[in-house]
Amino acid sequence: MAANTHVPPLPPRPRNLFSLWGTLTLGLAWLIAVHLEISPKTLIYGWQDILEYFGRYGSPDFSQTPEYLKLMLETIAMGFWGTVFAFIVGFLIAPFAARNLSPKAWTYNLAREVLNFMRAVPDVLLALIFVASLGLGPLPGALALGVHTAGFLGKFFAESLERVDRGRYEALDAVGAGFSQKLMYAGWPSILREMSGYTLYILDRNIRTGAVLGLVGAGGIGIALYDTLRMFDYDQSAALLILMIVTIMLLDRLSSLIRSKLQ
Amino acid sequence: MSLPLRWPTPDGLPPRALWVTVGGVLLLLVLSAPLVEFNPLFLLGKLDDMGSFVLRMFEKAPPLDYLPQLGQKMLETLEMAVLATLIATALSLPIGILAARNATPHPLVGQIMRDVLSFFRALPELVWALVFVSAIGLGPFPGVLAIAVVSLGFMAKFFAEAIEVTDTGPVEGIAATGASRMQVRLFAMLPQALPDFVGTLLYVLDHNIRAATVLGIVGAGGIGFDLINSIRYFEFERLIVILLAIYLAVTLVDRLSDRLRDRIIIGGGYRHGS
Numbered sequence: 001m002a003a004n005t006h007v008p009p010l011p012p013r014p015r016n017l018f019s020l021w022g023t024l025t026l027g028l029a030w031l032i033a034v035h036l037e038i039s040p041k042t043l044i045y046g047w048q049d050i051l052e053y054f055g056r057y058g059s060p061d062f063s064q065t066p067e068y069l070k071l072m073l074e075t076i077a078m079g080f081w082g083t084v085f086a087f088i089v090g091f092l093i094a095p096f097a098a099r100n101l102s103p104k105a106w107t108y109n110l111a112r113e114v115l116n117f118m119r120a121v122p123d124v125l126l127a128l129i130f131v132a133s134l135g136l137g138p139l140p141g142a143l144a145l146g147v148h149t150a151g152f153l154g155k156f157f158a159e160s161l162e163r164v165d166r167g168r169y170e171a172l173d174a175v176g177a178g179f180s181q182k183l184m185y186a187g188w189p190s191i192l193r194e195m196s197g198y199t200l201y202i203l204d205r206n207i208r209t210g211a212v213l214g215l216v217g218a219g220g221i222g223i224a225l226y227d228t229l230r231m232f233d234y235d236q237s238a239a240l241l242i243l244m245i246v247t248i249m250l251l252d253r254l255s256s257l258i259r260s261k262l263q
Numbered sequence: 264m265s266l267p268l269r270w271p272t273p274d275g276l277p278p279r280a281l282w283v284t285v286g287g288v289l290l291l292l293v294l295s296a297p298l299v300e301f302n303p304l305f306l307l308g309k310l311d312d313m314g315s316f317v318l319r320m321f322e323k324a325p326p327l328d329y330l331p332q333l334g335q336k337m338l339e340t341l342e343m344a345v346l347a348t349l350i351a352t353a354l355s356l357p358i359g360i361l362a363a364r365n366a367t368p369h370p371l372v373g374q375i376m377r378d379v380l381s382f383f384r385a386l387p388e389l390v391w392a393l394v395f396v397s398a399i400g401l402g403p404f405p406g407v408l409a410i411a412v413v414s415l416g417f418m419a420k421f422f423a424e425a426i427e428v429t430d431t432g433p434v435e436g437i438a439a440t441g442a443s444r445m446q447v448r449l450f451a452m453l454p455q456a457l458p459d460f461v462g463t464l465l466y467v468l469d470h471n472i473r474a475a476t477v478l479g480i481v482g483a484g485g486i487g488f489d490l491i492n493s494i495r496y497f498e499f500e501r502l503i504v505i506l507l508a509i510y511l512a513v514t515l516v517d518r519l520s521d522r523l524r525d526r527i528i529i530g531g532g533y534r535h536g537s
Contacts, residue, residue, distance in 0.1 A: 033346060036342055036343065036346070036404070038346075038407065042399055042404065080291060080292075117510070120509075120517070122477050125490070125506070134313065137300050142299050208387055212390055215389055229397060245385045
C-alpha cells in the first residue's frame with residue numbers, strides 16, 4: 001500500500017451528556033419515590049423485623065412433598081398446553097404479520113394488531129377473566145398462557161421471517177411461486193432453528209408463570225403457596241418455594257442445554 | 264393457490280425429525296390432558312357462559328365518576344414499573360460485570376453471582392410480591408421491590424452475556440496502552456455491550472409495566488387491586504374500563520419502546536464521514 005498522505009479529519013468529539021442524564025434520572029426516581037410514599041426508612045429501621053420474618057422460613061417441612069410434586073406436574077402440563085396452543089396460533093398468524101410476505105397491506109395491519117392485542121393483556125389478567133367465565137381449574141390457566149404467549153411467538157416468528165435473506169424469496173418469486181409456496185420453501189425452512197429456540201424460551205416462561213396462576217384460581221402449585229402463606233404456615237411455604245425454585249432452575253438448565261445443542 | 268405442497272426434501276416427504284417431534288408433542292399432549300382437565304365438550308358447553316360474561320361488561324354505561332381514581336391508579340402502576348426498572352438498571356451494571364466470565368474479578372465470584380441471579384429469576388414477580396407484602400406490609404413498596412428483584416435477575420444476566428461476547432480486539436488494544444483492569448472494562452467492554460443493554464432495558468420496562476398491573480392482586484399497589492375487586496364484586500362495567508386502560512398503557516409503551524429501540528440500535532450510532 002502507498003503511504004497515506006491524506007489524513008482524514010478526526011470525527012468531532014462526542015458530547016458527553018452523561019451527567020445531565022444521570023441527574024435527570026435520579027431526580028425522576030426521587031420524585032416517584034416521594035409520590036409513591038416509599039420511604040427507605042422502612043427498610044433501614046425495619047431490617048430486624050424483615051430478617052426475623054425471613055428467619056421464619058428457616059425450617060422447611062417436606063412432609064407434603066408428593067402432593068406438591070403432583071401440583072408442580074400440573075403446572076408444567078399447563079405451561080406445555082399453553083405453549084402448544086401459542087405455537088399453533090403464532091404459526092398461523094406470523095406469515096401475515098411479516099411485512100415482506102403478507103399478501104395485502106390490510107392483512108399485515110390486521111395480523112399485527114391481533115398479535116399486539118394478545119400481548120398487551122397480561123396473562124394473570126387473562127387467567128382472572130377465564131377463571132371468572134369458565135370456572136376454576138388448570139384449563140383456564142393453560143388458555144390464558146396460550147393466548148398471551150401466542151402474541152409473542154407470532155411477533156417473534158414474523159420478525160424472523162422478515163430477516164430471512166431476501167434473495168431466497170426473490171428466487172422463488174422468479175419461478176412464479178405464490179404466498180404459501182414462498183413460506184414452505186423459503187420462509188419456514190430458513191427460520192426453523194430460531195423458531196425452536198423461541199418456542200423453548202416460551203415454554204420455560206410459561207412454566208414459570210404457570211406457577212403463579214394458582215393465585216387467581218387457575219390451577220397448579222400457586223394455590224398451595226397462596227393458601228400456606230395466608231395461614232402463616234411458613235414451614236410449608238418454605239418447602240413449596242424451595243421446590244418451585246429447584247424445579248424451575250432445573251428446567252432452565254435443561255432448556256438452555258437443548259438450545260445450545262440446536263445451535 | 265397451488266396446494267398441496269411438496270416438502271422441500273429430496274423425496275418430497277416430511278423429514279423424519281419433524282415426524283418424531285410432532286409425534287412426541289402429540290403423545291405428551293394426550294398424556295397430560297387429564298392433568299389440565301382438558302375436555303372439549305366442557306369447553307363447547309362453556310361458550311355461552313363466556314359470551315354472556317363478555318356481554319355483561321357492556322350492559323351498563325361506563326362509570327365516569329371512577330375515571331379520576333383510575334387515572335391515579337394507572338399513574339401509580341406506571342411509576343412502580345419505572346422506579347423498579349431504574350433500581351434494577353443501577354444495580355445490574357456492577358453486578359453484570361461481576362457475573363461476566365471475562366470481566367469478573369475471580370471465577371468463584373462470577374459463579375456465585377450467576378447463581379444468585381438465577382435464583383432471583385426463578386420466581387415470578389407475583390410470588391416475590393406475596394413474600395414482600397408479608398414482610399413489609401401492603402402498598403406499592405413491596406411491589407417495586409418484587410419487580411426490581413426479578414428485573415435485576417434478567418438485566419444483569421443479559422448484560423453479563425453482552426459483555427461475554429464483546430470483541431477482544433478493543434480489549435487488547437486498550438490493555439496495550441497500559442490501562443488498568445478497571446479502565447479496560449470501562450472503555451473497551453462497556454461501550455460494546457451498551458447497545459444490547461439498552462435493548463434489554465426497553466424490553467424489561469415493557470415487561471415490568473405488564474407485571475405492575477397485576478401485582479395489586481396480592482396487595483402490592485397499582486391498578487390490580489381495583490381490578491380484582493371489580494371481578495369479586497361483579498362490577499363488570501368497571502372491569503372493562505380498567506382492562507381498556509391497561510391495554511392502552513401497555514400498547515403505548517410498546518410502540519414508544521419499539522421506536523426508541525430502532526433509533527438507538529440501528530439509526531442512532533455515529534457514522535464516520537456523514
